[in-house]
Amino acid sequence: TAPEAGEYRVQARFLAIDRQTTTSVHVLAGDRSVFEGKLRLDGAGADVAYEGTLALQAGATLDFAVGYGNGSHICDSTGLEARIRGPDGRLHDAARDFDPEKNPSGAWSYGWLRPGDRPDPAAFSLYDSAVQPREDGPRLLDLGNPEARQWLTDHIDRLLTEQGIDLYREDFNIQPLPFWRAADAPDRQGITENRYVTGHLAHWDELRRRHPDMLIDSCASGGRRNDLETMRRAVPLWRSDYAYEPIGHQGMTYGLSFWLPYHGTGTVACAAAPYYGAGPTPVEPYAFWSNVAPSLSCGVDIRVKDLDYDALRRLYRRFREVSPCFYGDYYPLTPYSLEKNVWIAWQFDLPEEGRGLIQAFRRDSAPGESPTFRPQGLVPAAAYALTQADSDWRYTATGQELMEKGFTLTLEQAPAAAVILYERRDPGTPSP
Numbered sequence: 001t002a003p004e005a006g007e008y009r010v011q012a013r014f015l016a017i018d019r020q021t022t023t024s025v026h027v028l029a030g031d032r033s034v035f036e037g038k039l040r041l042d043g044a045g046a047d048v049a050y051e052g053t054l055a056l057q058a059g060a061t062l063d064f065a066v067g068y069g070n071g072s073h074i075c076d077s078t079g080l081e082a083r084i085r086g087p088d089g090r091l092h093d094a095a096r097d098f099d100p101e102k103n104p105s106g107a108w109s110y111g112w113l114r115p116g117d118r119p120d121p122a123a124f125s126l127y128d129s130a131v132q133p134r135e136d137g138p139r140l141l142d143l144g145n146p147e148a149r150q151w152l153t154d155h156i157d158r159l160l161t162e163q164g165i166d167l168y169r170e171d172f173n174i175q176p177l178p179f180w181r182a183a184d185a186p187d188r189q190g191i192t193e194n195r196y197v198t199g200h201l202a203h204w205d206e207l208r209r210r211h212p213d214m215l216i217d218s219c220a221s222g223g224r225r226n227d228l229e230t231m232r233r234a235v236p237l238w239r240s241d242y243a244y245e246p247i248g249h250q251g252m253t254y255g256l257s258f259w260l261p262y263h264g265t266g267t268v269a270c271a272a273a274p275y276y277g278a279g280p281t282p283v284e285p286y287a288f289w290s291n292v293a294p295s296l297s298c299g300v301d302i303r304v305k306d307l308d309y310d311a312l313r314r315l316y317r318r319f320r321e322v323s324p325c326f327y328g329d330y331y332p333l334t335p336y337s338l339e340k341n342v343w344i345a346w347q348f349d350l351p352e353e354g355r356g357l358i359q360a361f362r363r364d365s366a367p368g369e370s371p372t373f374r375p376q377g378l379v380p381a382a383a384y385a386l387t388q389a390d391s392d393w394r395y396t397a398t399g400q401e402l403m404e405k406g407f408t409l410t411l412e413q414a415p416a417a418a419v420i421l422y423e424r425r426d427p428g429t430p431s432p
Contacts, residue, residue, distance in 0.1 A: 006087025144195025
């Protein structure tokens, strides 16, 4: 909202956050459109920008809106950078000026428009405050209340027992913070949250006491509750709602493996698949191996008859062959990065069995030759035979040579994945 009359210099950039983002974007001065663009529609790219000078009256509104796109909002997350310099020289920055406690915040209001073919500024509604839930909105059961927690535990226990359920999956698809804050006085903020969290953990502990062989799969819009206390009691079989995109999942495996010995996701073996995996999904080994985790589900649309099911079967057979290695000791072999011009690699080692797994990924614009990989945790004097799956690449060296000098790989295509199995060789054992 313009605080005074005059000319305003406007700079805006819309960018696709999800790999599948397909939408329209708009800048409107009152009910007049001053800019319309598209993201990944009709040949458009992943970002689009507007820059211009607009004469506004005091109290006039300037709206930055994400439209209906191709008619679906699934995986359409869109970023906005908006900066406006007013006639007094003051800079208004939509991101910098955002305040989770206040809406409106300064000249900015954050909200939504009713769905439609074109955005209608008259239909603008503010997002709910983060401080106070709506009276007509959802509610959150207070697990900090012992009676409420006891009711929930007895209710879930009865369902588990009557239905013979062995694996309890709990999802959590809301934002709890507004409810916690609304329940506390200003000088008591955090008390309800603390009691809720400890009550939730006590709920799980009692369920596990009553069902000692039961497994718990923790989900919270994907990976929003992968904290250490939760993970002591459960595993995340769907570690994030950020599905399928290769580099993001490489980063998840790299980071989570420091902390969680078991986590899971799903794959359709295709980098550009929609969130639910429906429709034709060409089989891409790079995308498949980027999503591999200790627990891996298959999300392909089996209604599509012309998928390369033979290739999928080969990939899953190979995964089953290497999957025991994920229980081993974890070592990163490269720095962490989400950039497209680098390799990333890691190692899972089974010292008791003298074998392990190395995964290496050449990303889209990375050079053909890898950096030097130096595996860890090996027996210095022992000989190790390294074999790249689905390739004739072989390498033999002592543990000390591998740990100190390392080795390199060359992958001709980009992007590409290398799956390397290694095994300790006793004296006299023939090379593979």
